[in-house]
Amino acid sequence: MIVSLDALLPVSGPHSSTTYADWVAAHDPGAAGVARDLVEDMRTELARSRHKPGRFVDRMTARARRLPAAHLPWFWDTVGHRLIGYGSRPGGRAYAAARAAEAEHGLPVDPGYRRANALLFAAGGAMPAKEFGAHQRFLADTLDPAAAHTALEAFLTAWAGSRADLPADLVRRVRASAKAAGHGDEEAARMVGAILSVTREKSVPEALLTAAETVLTARPPADAVLAGLVEVFPAGVTDGGAWLRMLIGCGAAEAMEAGRLVPEGGLVHWVGRSVCMYQYALQSGGGVARQPLPAEFLDLVGRLGPRLRAGGTPVAVHTTRYHYQGFDADVLDACLAAGVAVVDPGPEVRMRFWGEGSRRDLAALAADPVFGPRLEGTVHADLLPGHWTVRPRRSGSAVTLLPGIEGIAHEVAVRVGKLVDTVAGGGMAGAEEAVAELETLLDRPTVAALDGIVDALAEAAGPGALRRSLAAGLPEELAWPALESVYAEFAESAKSADALEADLGLGEVWARRLAGGYGAAADSAVEAAGGSWRRRGTAAGWRSGPCPRPGPSCRTAPRWVSTSGRSRARWCGPGRTGRPGIPQWPARWTCTSGCGPNWRARSCCWRCPAGGSRTPRRGSRSGSGPGGCRWPGTTARRRARSR
Known part of the structure; x- marks a missing residue:
C-alpha cells in the first residue's frame, strides 16, 4: 500500500496523469484492469473532443455513475489533471465534483495529498473561485495558524501566476488569515503585494484592486514588489483606472518618476503598452468599443514627461490590442503638452475627439x-x-x-x-x-x-x-456659340455626297441627306428611298459619328441610332440607343433602297434574282413575293452562313 498519497500526483505532467489507476492498484487490486482501461478511455476521449472539453466532462459524468463511491474523488481528480490547460471551467468542474464526492459520502481525506493537489490545480489555472473559501477552511482545520497562513500564501501565489482570474475577496481573506496567525496589517500588505506582483495580463476584479490600494497605500511595499506591480496590466472589461490608482497610492508612480524604478522595456514602452491595452475594451454584448483612458493616466504622462523626453524615443500611442488603430485626442494632447515626441503613422489613422467628455483643453x-x-x-x-x-x-x-x-x-x-x-x-x-x-x-x-x-x-x-x-459658355443654354461654330465648320467641309460616303462609309441616300441639309425635302427623299437606317459602330459592330442636329438633347457623345422601322431618323439623346448587331443576310439578296453594305433597315425592299420582292411588315421575319421568293428567315440565314 502507498503510504504517502501525495506521491500519486503526476510528475511528468498533468496531461499524462494516472492517479486513479495508481490508487486503485494500491487500494482495490481487483479493479486495477478496469481502472487502467478507463484511464486509457480518458486519453482517447479527450483527444476526440479536445476542442469541446465540456463535452468530455459530460461523458466522464456518465462513466462516474457506474463507479463505487470510494473511487469517485480519485477518478475526478484524474479527469481534472488531464483538463489542466483547457481553461478554468472544465477542470474546475472536475475538482468541484471530487470535493463534492468526498463531502457527500464522508470519505477520508489525506491532508498532504489535498494540499498538493490544490496547488497543482491552482498553478494550472483550473481552481474554481468558489472553492477558495473551502480550501482556506481546510487549511485552518488541518494545520496550525502560522502554517495555514504560509500554505495559503503559496496557494494564492500559484493561483496568481496562472491564467485563472483571482477571487474578488482575496484581500479580506488574506487579512483574516494574517490575523489568525497573529500578524497585523503589515503582513497582510506584504502578502497582497507579493501575490499581485506575479499577476500578468489577466482579468483582475476592480474590487480586488480597490481593496489592495487601501492596504498598499497604508503600508507601501519594497521596490522589488513595486517592479512587479507596474507590470500587471489587468485585462478584461476595464480601463486600467483602478490599477493606476493602486500604483499611485503605493508609490510605484513616484518611483518611476524619480528614476528608482524602470519598467521592462523602459518608460516609453510602458506608456505605449498602457495605451495599447486600454484604448478599446470588450463589450457585454460582444465585440469591442473605444473608451477614454482614465484621468490618472493623463496626469501620470505629465509626471513622467522629463523621463520620457530624456529617453529621446517617440511614444506609439495609436496601437491597440485589436486590429484597430487610432489616436485618443486627450492622450495625444497630454504627450505633446509634456514635450514627448509621438510616432506619426500618417494621416490615414483617425483621431477620436470626446467632445464634452474630453478631460483636457487640447x-x-x-x-x-x-x-x-x-x-x-x-x-x-x-x-x-x-x-x-x-x-x-x-x-x-x-x-x-x-x-x-x-x-x-x-x-x-x-x-x-x-x-x-x-x-x-x-x-x-x-x-x-x-x-x-x-x-x-x-x-x-x-x-x-x-x-x-x-x-x-x-x-x-x-x-x-x-x-x-x-x-x-454653359451646356445648359439653348444655344452654345462655340459648339455651333464647330458644326458650321464641319458642314462647310462636307462639300459633296461622294466625299461623305468615302470618308464616313455612309450609304448613298444618307450621304446625300447629310450633304443636302436637314429640311423637309431631305426627309421626304429618305422616306421615298427606303425608310429607317442604322449604322455600324465601334461597340458591338457600330461606328459612332457626329450628331447631325446638335441641341439640348445631345448631352452625351453624339452618335446615330436606328428607329427600327420608321422612315425618319431620330437624333441621339439620353436613353436613345440602338440595339447592337446586324444580322448577316444571304449574298443573293440585294437591297433596292440604296442602303449600302453597311446599313440595314427592317422596312427596306429586298429583291431576289427570281424577280420577287416584298417589303414585310414591321417585326416580320419571313414572307414571299410574287415570284415565289421568300424573305430570308432564321433558317435561310443559317444556310447562307454554312455556304
Missing part, C-alpha cells in the same frame, strides 16, 4: 503643426451628419466646440479662406456650394474668432462667378 494638440490640422478635421467631422444616424448637419465650426484655442481658430480660418477663394475665383456651381457651406459654417462664435472675415466676404463678389460662367 491646446497643445491644436498648436502642433502636424496633428493640429487633423484635430480640426476631426472636430469638423463631428458636426457633419453621421453614417448611422439621421441627425442633420449641425451649424458651426471647430471653434464652436473648442472655443478660445488659437490653433483651432487658425485652422478654421484656413478652411473658410478656401471657401472664400472658391466664391471669388470659381464658377457659379462652385460658388453656390461654397456660399451654402459658409452659411452653415459661420455661426456667431466662429465669426467672432475670425478677424477680418467680414471684409473678405465683401471682396468675394458673386457677379464675378456669373461673368466667368457666361464667358465660358
Whole structure:
C-alpha cells in the first residue's frame, strides 16, 4: 500500500496523469484492469473532443455513475489533471465534483495529498473561485495558524501566476488569515503585494484592486514588489483606472518618476503598452468599443514627461490590442503638452475627439503643426451628419466646440479662406456650394474668432462667378456659340455626297441627306428611298459619328441610332440607343433602297434574282413575293452562313 498519497500526483505532467489507476492498484487490486482501461478511455476521449472539453466532462459524468463511491474523488481528480490547460471551467468542474464526492459520502481525506493537489490545480489555472473559501477552511482545520497562513500564501501565489482570474475577496481573506496567525496589517500588505506582483495580463476584479490600494497605500511595499506591480496590466472589461490608482497610492508612480524604478522595456514602452491595452475594451454584448483612458493616466504622462523626453524615443500611442488603430485626442494632447515626441503613422489613422467628455483643453494638440490640422478635421467631422444616424448637419465650426484655442481658430480660418477663394475665383456651381457651406459654417462664435472675415466676404463678389460662367459658355443654354461654330465648320467641309460616303462609309441616300441639309425635302427623299437606317459602330459592330442636329438633347457623345422601322431618323439623346448587331443576310439578296453594305433597315425592299420582292411588315421575319421568293428567315440565314 502507498503510504504517502501525495506521491500519486503526476510528475511528468498533468496531461499524462494516472492517479486513479495508481490508487486503485494500491487500494482495490481487483479493479486495477478496469481502472487502467478507463484511464486509457480518458486519453482517447479527450483527444476526440479536445476542442469541446465540456463535452468530455459530460461523458466522464456518465462513466462516474457506474463507479463505487470510494473511487469517485480519485477518478475526478484524474479527469481534472488531464483538463489542466483547457481553461478554468472544465477542470474546475472536475475538482468541484471530487470535493463534492468526498463531502457527500464522508470519505477520508489525506491532508498532504489535498494540499498538493490544490496547488497543482491552482498553478494550472483550473481552481474554481468558489472553492477558495473551502480550501482556506481546510487549511485552518488541518494545520496550525502560522502554517495555514504560509500554505495559503503559496496557494494564492500559484493561483496568481496562472491564467485563472483571482477571487474578488482575496484581500479580506488574506487579512483574516494574517490575523489568525497573529500578524497585523503589515503582513497582510506584504502578502497582497507579493501575490499581485506575479499577476500578468489577466482579468483582475476592480474590487480586488480597490481593496489592495487601501492596504498598499497604508503600508507601501519594497521596490522589488513595486517592479512587479507596474507590470500587471489587468485585462478584461476595464480601463486600467483602478490599477493606476493602486500604483499611485503605493508609490510605484513616484518611483518611476524619480528614476528608482524602470519598467521592462523602459518608460516609453510602458506608456505605449498602457495605451495599447486600454484604448478599446470588450463589450457585454460582444465585440469591442473605444473608451477614454482614465484621468490618472493623463496626469501620470505629465509626471513622467522629463523621463520620457530624456529617453529621446517617440511614444506609439495609436496601437491597440485589436486590429484597430487610432489616436485618443486627450492622450495625444497630454504627450505633446509634456514635450514627448509621438510616432506619426500618417494621416490615414483617425483621431477620436470626446467632445464634452474630453478631460483636457487640447491646446497643445491644436498648436502642433502636424496633428493640429487633423484635430480640426476631426472636430469638423463631428458636426457633419453621421453614417448611422439621421441627425442633420449641425451649424458651426471647430471653434464652436473648442472655443478660445488659437490653433483651432487658425485652422478654421484656413478652411473658410478656401471657401472664400472658391466664391471669388470659381464658377457659379462652385460658388453656390461654397456660399451654402459658409452659411452653415459661420455661426456667431466662429465669426467672432475670425478677424477680418467680414471684409473678405465683401471682396468675394458673386457677379464675378456669373461673368466667368457666361464667358465660358454653359451646356445648359439653348444655344452654345462655340459648339455651333464647330458644326458650321464641319458642314462647310462636307462639300459633296461622294466625299461623305468615302470618308464616313455612309450609304448613298444618307450621304446625300447629310450633304443636302436637314429640311423637309431631305426627309421626304429618305422616306421615298427606303425608310429607317442604322449604322455600324465601334461597340458591338457600330461606328459612332457626329450628331447631325446638335441641341439640348445631345448631352452625351453624339452618335446615330436606328428607329427600327420608321422612315425618319431620330437624333441621339439620353436613353436613345440602338440595339447592337446586324444580322448577316444571304449574298443573293440585294437591297433596292440604296442602303449600302453597311446599313440595314427592317422596312427596306429586298429583291431576289427570281424577280420577287416584298417589303414585310414591321417585326416580320419571313414572307414571299410574287415570284415565289421568300424573305430570308432564321433558317435561310443559317444556310447562307454554312455556304
